[in-house]
Amino acid sequence: MLASPLRWLVRVTAFARKELVDLLRQPRLLLVLVLGPFLILLAFGAGLREEDPAVRTAFVTPDDPRLAEEVQRFADAQSERLTVVSVDSDRETALRALRRDRVDMVVAFPDAAARRLRSNEQAEVVLYHDELDPVELQALGLFARTAVDEVNQQVLRAVVERGQEDAATAEQRLAATHEHLDALRAASAHGDELAQASAQSALSGEVAGLALLLAPAAGVAGSVEQTDGDTAELTRVLARVRDGTQAVSTTQSVDVGQLERLDEDLTQLESSLEEFRQLSPRTLVSPFTDRLQRAVGGDVTLVQFYAPAVVALLLQHLVITVMGLSLVREEELGMTELFVVAPLRVFERLLGKYLAYLIIGGVVGGLLIAALVFLLGVPQRGSWAVVVAAVAAVVLASTGLGALLSVFARNDSQAVQYTMILLLASIFFSGFLLGLDRFRPAVAAISWALPVSYGIRLLRQTMLVGEPLDRAGTVLLSILALVGVALFVVNWLLFRRSVRA
Amino acid sequence: MIAEALGVSKQYGEEFAVRDIDLSVPEGSIFGFIGPSGSGKTTTIRLLAGIQQPTAGEITVFGKRPVDFSVTDRRRIGYMPQLSVLYPHLSLQENLNFVASIYGMSLLRRRHLYRVLDFVELQRHRKKLLREASGGMQRRLALAASLIHQPDLLFLDEPTAGIDPVLRRKFWDHFEELKSEGRTLFITTQYVGEAAYCDFIGVLADGRLLMVDTPEGVRRSAMGGELIVAVTDDQIPDEVVEALHNEPLILSAQRNRTDGRGLELLVDEASTAMPRLQQWFSGRELNLESIQHHQPPFDDVFVEIVNSERAGADAG
Numbered sequence: 030m031l032a033s034p035l036r037w038l039v040r041v042t043a044f045a046r047k048e049l050v051d052l053l054r055q056p057r058l059l060l061v062l063v064l065g066p067f068l069i070l071l072a073f074g075a076g077l078r079e080e081d082p083a084v085r086t087a088f089v090t091p092d093d094p095r096l097a098e099e100v101q102r103f104a105d106a107q108s109e110r111l112t113v114v115s116v117d118s119d120r121e122t123a124l125r126a127l128r129r130d131r132v133d134m135v136v137a138f139p140d141a142a143a144r145r146l147r148s149n150e151q152a153e154v155v156l157y158h159d160e161l162d163p164v165e166l167q168a169l170g171l172f173a174r175t176a177v178d179e180v181n182q183q184v185l186r187a188v189v190e191r192g193q194e195d196a197a198t199a200e201q202r203l204a205a206t207h208e209h210l211d212a213l214r215a216a217s218a219h220g221d222e223l224a225q226a227s228a229q230s231a232l233s234g235e236v237a238g239l240a241l242l243l244a245p246a247a248g249v250a251g252s253v254e255q256t257d258g259d260t261a262e263l264t265r266v267l268a269r270v271r272d273g274t275q276a277v278s279t280t281q282s283v284d285v286g287q288l289e290r291l292d293e294d295l296t297q298l299e300s301s302l303e304e305f306r307q308l309s310p311r312t313l314v315s316p317f318t319d320r321l322q323r324a325v326g327g328d329v330t331l332v333q334f335y336a337p338a339v340v341a342l343l344l345q346h347l348v349i350t351v352m353g354l355s356l357v358r359e360e361e362l363g364m365t366e367l368f369v370v371a372p373l374r375v376f377e378r379l380l381g382k383y384l385a386y387l388i389i390g391g392v393v394g395g396l397l398i399a400a401l402v403f404l405l406g407v408p409q410r411g412s413w414a415v416v417v418a419a420v421a422a423v424v425l426a427s428t429g430l431g432a433l434l435s436v437f438a439r440n441d442s443q444a445v446q447y448t449m450i451l452l453l454a455s456i457f458f459s460g461f462l463l464g465l466d467r468f469r470p471a472v473a474a475i476s477w478a479l480p481v482s483y484g485i486r487l488l489r490q491t492m493l494v495g496e497p498l499d500r501a502g503t504v505l506l507s508i509l510a511l512v513g514v515a516l517f518v519v520n521w522l523l524f525r526r527s528v529r530a
Numbered sequence: 531m532i533a534e535a536l537g538v539s540k541q542y543g544e545e546f547a548v549r550d551i552d553l554s555v556p557e558g559s560i561f562g563f564i565g566p567s568g569s570g571k572t573t574t575i576r577l578l579a580g581i582q583q584p585t586a587g588e589i590t591v592f593g594k595r596p597v598d599f600s601v602t603d604r605r606r607i608g609y610m611p612q613l614s615v616l617y618p619h620l621s622l623q624e625n626l627n628f629v630a631s632i633y634g635m636s637l638l639r640r641r642h643l644y645r646v647l648d649f650v651e652l653q654r655h656r657k658k659l660l661r662e663a664s665g666g667m668q669r670r671l672a673l674a675a676s677l678i679h680q681p682d683l684l685f686l687d688e689p690t691a692g693i694d695p696v697l698r699r700k701f702w703d704h705f706e707e708l709k710s711e712g713r714t715l716f717i718t719t720q721y722v723g724e725a726a727y728c729d730f731i732g733v734l735a736d737g738r739l740l741m742v743d744t745p746e747g748v749r750r751s752a753m754g755g756e757l758i759v760a761v762t763d764d765q766i767p768d769e770v771v772e773a774l775h776n777e778p779l780i781l782s783a784q785r786n787r788t789d790g791r792g793l794e795l796l797v798d799e800a801s802t803a804m805p806r807l808q809q810w811f812s813g814r815e816l817n818l819e820s821i822q823h824h825q826p827p828f829d830d831v832f833v834e835i836v837n838s839e840r841a842g843a844d845a846g
Contacts, residue, residue, distance in 0.1 A: 363615035366615065370609040371604060
């Protein structure tokens with residue numbers, strides 16, 4: 030017989046070896062356990078579309094040719110996200126098509142939109158849909174709001190374009206204004222009161238007409254005043270020209286200085302108008318555009334975002350299932366009777382099994398991560414050591430959960446049911462589908478009871494962001510490892526109590 | 531005594547699995563525990579092996595209560611459960627190797643492993659997976675697993691259940707061999723005939739231990755003495771039968787043949803009674819065709835014991 034520590038080692042490794050051989054002897058099970066998750070991962074990566082599915086849309090416009098034209102222009106400009114099926118004025122036909130699933134959305138513009146606008150009322154665009162999925166609906170709503178904003182901007186762009194056309198006309202009138210100003214200056218210099226009065230009247234009339242013509246352009250330019258001081262210049266210069274004209278047109282003794290200032294303002298107005306005409310209507314209506322850029326790490330595609338979470342989830346499910354079933358089957362077989370009679374401690378049996386599943390989980394985890402990085406092109410921007418530590422911690426804690434589950438399961442089928450419940454909980458609460466911040470604190474406690482929640486965060490942070498493990502990450506990893514150790518102790522006590530009973 | 535039970539009962543709720551069991555297992559013997567299915571044999575063996583705790587009474591094995599067993603004590607015990615409990619996906623050798631490991635045996639044990647496999651005649655099947663092995667092979671492997679660490683005391687729960695008579699015989703030869711090596715075997719069986727192979731037997735029915743004795747002692751107790759069967763050349767007259775009843779040597783006499791030539795005689799001890807009976811018959815000018823000590827099968831003995839017990843219980 031061996032010395033005591035060696036006997037201890039022989040007993041522990043006996044369980045580890047037995048679990049490994051037992052698993053290797055079941056190639057079909059092994060195939061399902063290792064190849065299965067990998068194929069799921071592959072199908073997930075290859076099958077997930079990066080772009081949102083196209084929304085088949087029918088537009089309903091009122092009998093307003095101008096609005097119909099705008100909508101048609103908008104429809105023609107849309108990307109694949111929105112497939113315009115029809116632009117029609119018959120709302121009922123469009124809604125019937127929605128009910129028969131020929132379109133996904135109907136965008137109905139209101140009747141008499143122009144009249145409402147004139148009455149200082151917003152015209153409401155109604156979006157009919159048949160979407161049940163709340164997440165998809167949220168995306169659809171966002172998309173619809175963007176589309177309506179786009180129509181609004183299109184209308185505004187048309188206004189700007191008209192303003193710019195008016196500005197071109199105004200330039201011709203500005204030349205005439207200059208001529209009337211020159212005439213006034215000459216009449217004033219010669220003391221020709223009659224000619225002066227005539228020039229004053231002509232100047233005043235021309236500037237009034239100019240102001241009327243430029244009102245829309247000045248309005249548009251004024252609306253941009255908040256964001257661009259230069260563009261607001263047009264409004265200010267036009268106001269100065271009006272005031273200056275008023276000053277020189279209502280007096281008999283014309284001040285030469287005033288005439289010079291008015292001349293300068295007219296020249297400046299000319300220059301501002303030229304500048305206004307050169308501006309793009311799109312820039313004027315939408316002075317700001319947006320671009321999202323990650324502050325840390327590179328961009329991440331949808332597949333890349335989900336891939337580490339799938340690995341964590343599969344690992345947890347795999348280890349919980351095999352560990353749980355292994356213990357339940359030993360109980361069902363009656364092996365535990367043999368263990369009670371033998372000089373075997375619960376600690377040794379449990380440690381041996383943990384060792385086996387750490388090896389199995391580690392190998393499967395390694396293969397899956399390698400497949401992600403080298404086959405699916407998921408970035409591995411962070412430290413491999415942290416990835417290894419995260420996988421090990423997930424496997425350790427999951428092994429503990431599997432053992433705990435076996436304490437409560439009376440047979441194989443109960444164990445499988447429990448693992449399925451855990452899988453379901455993991456999909457909903459782990460951050461796999463929805464971010465953990467979306468849950469209320471009480472429910473978030475469920476999330477943090479699942480090893481996969483830690484695994485998902487750690488793997489995403491390390492692989493996708495690539496920053497060194499920060500304080501929060503270190504805390505997560507430490508908690509997960511501690512949970513693994515605590516579960517070992519709890520299982521040890523529970524199994525010991527069960528053997529004694 | 532290597533194992534003893536004193537007033538041991540095991541209760542599940544209101545129901546007694548075994549009640550007031552008293553027994554002593556001498557070291558180096560084969561102790562057979564016989565009883566029908568559900569009589570409490572497995573419960574008793576589990577109590578003795580320390581798998582379960584008694585509700586009442588006291589059990590000592592190696593002079594200790596099973597709950598106080600040390601690792602060393604456990605290494606001295608071999609246990610073969612009633613059903614095959616080993617791993618179906620492991621080969622016979624791997625299963626045996628695993629059990630050897632949990633007993634902390636040296637890793638240099640292949641030769642010993644082969645020897646044990648040879649002992650149970652599984653050497654050439656050692657690579658077969660357990661799930662592909664026959665029921666008989668599985669029982670032999672379970673026996674090998676209980677022997678692998680060379681225990682002093684073996685608890686074997688129905689080792690011969692469900693296997694053919696030839697193999698059963700071989701098992702008992704193995705048990706005899708183990709006994710000759712100085713080991714103690716506590717064996718439960720529902721094959722009453724196997725009682726003959728034991729040094730001591732306990733008869734169990736309905737959770738009660740009805741009798742503990744040597745096989746002969748049990749037979750004698752069951753029948754009330756020993757049986758002699760005599761056959762004469764001619765028909766035995768009634769007055770001869772009457773006269774036999776009055777003989778102090780004879781406990782009872784009754785005819786056992788329809789031609790009137792045979793008698794079944796119950797005596798205290800057949801070996802001393804037979805020569806005297808021969809003299810008695812020749813004195814009455816009755817020629818004996820044969821006279822022999824009859825040993826009724828243990829099945830009959832067992833039925834007699836159980837029926838008497840139940841009749842006693844009903845009368846009580």
